[in-house]
Each structure stands twice: as structure tokens, then as C-alpha cells.
Amino acid sequence: MDGSNQTHPSAPISLLAAIRQGAGPRHRVRVLGGGDVLCGEGERLLIAIERTGGGGVLVGCRRGGCGVCRIQVLEGTYETDPMSVQHVPEEERAEGYALACCVRPTSDLVVVPAFKKPPRRARWENTGEISPQTNEVKAEVKQ
Amino acid sequence: MAVTGVLRPGYIQLRVLDMGKALTHYVDCLGLSKVSEEADGRVYLKAWDEFDRHSVILKEAASPGFDVMGFKVASDADLDAFAKRLTDHGLTVDDVASGEQPGVGRRIGFMLPSGHRIELFVDMDMAAEHPPLVNPDVYPNGKMPHGMKAIRFDHALLYGPNIDDVTKIFTECLDFRLAEHVELDDNAGDMAVWLTCGMKAHDIAFVLHEEPGKFHHAAFFLESWNDIGNAADIISCNDISLDIGPTRHGITRGQTIYFFDPSGNRNEVFAGGYTYYPDNPTRKWTMDQIGKGIFYYDRKLNDAFLSVLT
Numbered sequence: 001m002d003g004s005n006q007t008h009p010s011a012p013i014s015l016l017a018a019i020r021q022g023a024g025p026r027h028r029v030r031v032l033g034g035g036d037v038l039c040g041e042g043e044r045l046l047i048a049i050e051r052t053g054g055g056g057v058l059v060g061c062r063r064g065g066c067g068v069c070r071i072q073v074l075e076g077t078y079e080t081d082p083m084s085v086q087h088v089p090e091e092e093r094a095e096g097y098a099l100a101c102c103v104r105p106t107s108d109l110v111v112v113p114a115f116k117k118p119p120r121r122a123r124w125e126n127t128g129e130i131s132p133q134t135n136e137v138k139a140e141v142k143q
Numbered sequence: 144m145a146v147t148g149v150l151r152p153g154y155i156q157l158r159v160l161d162m163g164k165a166l167t168h169y170v171d172c173l174g175l176s177k178v179s180e181e182a183d184g185r186v187y188l189k190a191w192d193e194f195d196r197h198s199v200i201l202k203e204a205a206s207p208g209f210d211v212m213g214f215k216v217a218s219d220a221d222l223d224a225f226a227k228r229l230t231d232h233g234l235t236v237d238d239v240a241s242g243e244q245p246g247v248g249r250r251i252g253f254m255l256p257s258g259h260r261i262e263l264f265v266d267m268d269m270a271a272e273h274p275p276l277v278n279p280d281v282y283p284n285g286k287m288p289h290g291m292k293a294i295r296f297d298h299a300l301l302y303g304p305n306i307d308d309v310t311k312i313f314t315e316c317l318d319f320r321l322a323e324h325v326e327l328d329d330n331a332g333d334m335a336v337w338l339t340c341g342m343k344a345h346d347i348a349f350v351l352h353e354e355p356g357k358f359h360h361a362a363f364f365l366e367s368w369n370d371i372g373n374a375a376d377i378i379s380c381n382d383i384s385l386d387i388g389p390t391r392h393g394i395t396r397g398q399t400i401y402f403f404d405p406s407g408n409r410n411e412v413f414a415g416g417y418t419y420y421p422d423n424p425t426r427k428w429t430m431d432q433i434g435k436g437i438f439y440y441d442r443k444l445n446d447a448f449l450s451v452l453t
């Protein structure tokens with residue numbers, strides 16, 4: 001008898017579901033406009049989103065530099081790795097803004113993507129303020 | 144001597160969020176060696192096949208990205224001549240005193256209309272550990288290169304506005320040549336340019352971008368396609384954030400892999416690429432073929448290449 005189109009009783013649960021489930025203690029993160037993601041204890045949120053194919057947040061450098069994974073945390077507690085102040089200035093950190101690749105949830109979270117676009121039609125103006133000691137460049141972006 | 148004036152890229156200074164993590168990345172993984180750490184916190188590194196004291200400078204800062212790239216120039220007279228040509232072009236040229244970077248003579252610097260600082264220098268001390276000069280073994284002092292075995296800091300790709308002006312400055316004031324470019328539709332200028340001062344397909348490249356002063360990648364040269372595979376192994380073994388590759392560029396024909404340092408600055412290690420002779424004509428890509436130009440195997444551009452920058 002040909003049983004090839006019958007499901008084998010001991011077939012594992014779907015691999016995709018297993019990947020989404022992750023391992024160990026997990027925090028449920030609701031990404032508004034995306035979906036729910038299970039983030040492992042100590043796991044960085046963006047890595048969990050990437051692992052599970054959860055949408056809504058863009059993946060870039062995964063290291064706190066490029067800012068494309070910027071989110072705002074609306075509910076819950078988390079720790080952060082060092083992240084660029086260009087994308088999350090100190091004052092915004094208090095309002096829950098963070099880079100998802102630097103967020104390690106310590107409870108269930110509700111987050112919303114908050115990607116900041118660079119100024120449109122920016123024009124570079126050399127202000128002439130250059131410190132050769134540090135090579136710090138003072139830029140002025142004109143709209 | 145056929146290569147005159149601007150000889151080659153000399154150094155790049157990058158900002159990093161955490162110096163300890165940056166050194167693990169650039170020294171242990173990429174394969175550079177640490178030359179010195181100075182009182183102002185800047186750390187100087189070099190690749191094994193470079194004669195000069197340093198080629199990569201790291202500085203801890205609150206946001207990562209690009210500070211400056213310096214090119215080595217043949218003579219003091221050339222340096223003065225370039226200063227004049229840049230000034231005549233309307234740029235503000237400043238002087239940096241000898242010794243501001245350890246082992247480096249006087250430099251001049253200027254800001255490109257793309258928002259990037261470029262410097263020129265003539266003298267840099269020879270590295271304590273340099274490639275052997277007499278009956279030279281393949282590797283310095285019998286020391287095998289480690290990690291990804293980066294041979295040299297090779298080039299950078301920068302993102303910013305006014306790319307057509309930038310091309311003019313490099314070609315008209317500094318005698319670079321345009322090896323390859325991506326032309327915007329409707330004669331609207333260039334989307335991207337690959338500029339060379341010697342016989343490599345590029346020493347610096349730019350992509351048109353609204354925000355000034357952005358950094359796409361610093362590239363390091365490897366010996367072979369096998370070494371790109373070795374780099375890919377190191378990237379996975381050390382949980383380095385991978386961008387794309389191993390793959391190949393249509394533009395410059397380099398075999399390549401892109402990844403990020405622990406602060407999100409993109410690095411490239413590559414092998415191959417064509418030889419550019421100064422009489423070679425400029426090669427052109429059109430916007431509809433840009434995917435194949437950037438990633439020759441995938442033949443499509445990913446969003447990250449255009450939007451993920453520091």
C-alpha cells in the first residue's frame with residue numbers, strides 16, 4: 001500500500017515553528033505592525049526578530065551603529081548594549097527609544113518601529129570648523 | 144617612476160563605540176597588529192605587508208563612523224602644489240603639524256563637498272615590523288599572518304552629496320582618474336564613482352547620498368579567493384555580523400565579503416580586481432544594471448547596501 005501522502009505519526013513539529021520557539025526562558029515581544037517574537041533570555045531583540053522572520057524592523061549592522069533597527073519600547077524592561085548617540089541621543093533613551101540590535105529584554109515588551117530617515121535633500125555646507133587635533137568635523141545640514 | 148603625486152591610501156581613522164571590542168575585531172579577527180596607543184586614546188594599527196608605521200587609527204566615541212582618510216604624496220613640493228590647486232578650486236586647506244599623529248610629518252587637510260575630510264602627507268616612519276628588505280622571506284621575521292590575514296588597508300567607500308564635485312576635485316586637483324562609474328539616468332550626473340591614483344581599480348569610491356559625511360566601508364586586501372573563504376569561516380566562528388558574501392563585484396571585479404565591526408562600521412575583505420593602467424578608458428554602468436555591477440552573482444542590489452551606513 002502506498003502511504004506516501006500520509007503524515008508520519010512521529011514527524012517532528014515544523015522546523016520553522018521550532019526556530020520561532022527558540023530555546024530556554026523567553027520573553028514575548030509584540031512588534032506593533034509586525035507580530036509577536038519570542039526573544040531568549042539575554043538574546044538581542046533584533047537577532048530574535050531576524051531568526052523568526054518577524055517583520056517590521058529592518059536589519060542592518062546588528063551592532064548599534066547604523067540606526068536602521070531603531071524602535072521605541074512602549075512597555076516592559078530591557079538592558080542595552082552601547083549604541084550610537086547619533087541615532088538615539090541620551091534624552092530619547094529615557095523615552096524608550098533604542099536600537100533593536102542593542103536591546104536585551106528582561107520582561108515581555110511592546111515595541112514600535114521608529115526608523116529615522118536622514119534629512120531629505122540635505123546639502124553639505126563646510127562651516128570651516130575643523131579640529132585637526134581630533135579630526136572632529138562640525139557639519140551643518142541645510143534643508 | 145610612473146606613479147607620481149598622490150601615491151596611495153595611507154591611513155583611515157574610524158570612530159568606535161568600545162575600544163576593547165574594536166581591538167578584538169581588528170587585531171584578532173581581521174589580522175592587523177597594534178602599533179601604539181596614545182595619550183589621547185587613539186589606537187594605531189597596521190597590516191603585515193605595509194612598510195609605514197600605521198594605516199588604521201581607531202578612536203573611541205559616542206557614535207561610530209568616519210573621521211578622515213589620508214593619502215601619501217611623493218614629495219614636499221607635491222604637497223605644496225596640491226595645497227595650491229585645492230585652494231584655487233575654492234576649498235579651505237588647513238595644516239596639521241608634524242607629529243600630531245606619531246611618526247607622521249606635516250599634513251594638509253580639506254573637507255570634500257560630500258562632508259568627508261581628506262588629508263595628504265609625505266612622511267611616515269617605517270614600521271618597526273615591516274616586510275623584510277634583504278633576501279626577503281614571504282612573511283616578516285618568519286611570523287605568519289593571523290586571522291583574516293589582511294595584507295593592507297586598501298580603499299574606502301564613502302556616501303554623501305555633491306559626488307560630481309568630488310570627482311572634479313580628485314581628478315582636477317589631485318590627478319586621480321575615474322576608473323569606473325554608475326551614471327544616473329537623463330544625464331543627471333553620477334550615482335557612484337570609483338577613483339584611482341595608481342594602478343588599482345580604485346583607491347577611494349563615493350556613492351551619492353543625501354546625508355553628508357557617511358561611511359560605507361573600509362576595505363582590506365587579501366591574497367586569494369581561498370582567503371575570502373577563510374575570512375567567512377572567521378566571521379561565523381566569531382559571531383561577526385555578516386553583511387553579504389562571499390560574492391564578486393562587477394565593478395572593479397573584486398572577490399569580496401562584507402561584514403561589520405562591533406560598532407557597526409562596515410568592513411570589506413577582498414581579493415582580485417583588475418589592474419588599472421593610466422591610459423585605460425573609464426568604464427560605465429547604467430542604473431538599470433547597477434545590481435549586477437555591485438553584486439555580480441546575485442545581480443540585484445539589497446537595501447542594506449544603500450541604507451546601512453555609519
Ligand code: FES
Nearest residue numbers: 060061062067101
Ligand atoms: S542594525 Fe544597525 S543599529 Fe541596529
Ligand SMILES: [Fe+2]
Nearest residue numbers: 300360362411
Ligand atoms: Fe570596496
